[in-house]
Amino acid sequence: MESSNIAAAGIQSAVARFEESARRTERAQLDRLAEEQVTRRLAERDVEANVKVVQAADEMTGTMLDVRA
Template sequence: MQAFSVAASGIAAATARFDASARRTAVAPLDNLAAESVERIQAEVALKANAAVLRSANEMTGTLLDILA
């Protein structure tokens, strides 16, 4: 199902964004701290949204299998 691959790539992208922001903050803690905090919050929200897509797709697949069984 396409939703699984889209959500998985979204989770990977959000994780990479969060990691990159955390690394930039670790290197220079006071350089643009507010922007990096916003970036990490956005990455967290994106990860949660993609996880919700995965849960919904999983539920829909389960419902479809129940109907077909």
Template sequence: MQILSIAAAGMTNAQTRFDTGARRTAAAPLADLAGETVERLQAKTALDANAAVARTADDMTGTLLDILA
């Protein structure tokens, strides 16, 4: 299903954004602490949303298979 690959790509992107923000904060803790904190929170929210999409798509596929069986 295409939706699962889209959700997986979104999760990968969010994880990369979170990791990049954390690395920047570790390298220069006081450079832009507020901005980096917001970036990590946005990345976490995006990851959670994409995981919810993947779970919903999986549930819908299971329901469809149950109906067709």
């Protein structure tokens, strides 16, 4: 399903943003710590939202299969 593919890409993008923010935090001074924390929190929320899209698509597929059976 297209929505699952889009959600998977969204998950990958959010994980990449999270990891890059963690690397910046590791290298940088603490002056941008709050900004990086917000970046990572937003990436976490993006992952959660995209997981819900995958779950909803899976449920819809299951429902369609049940209806056709």
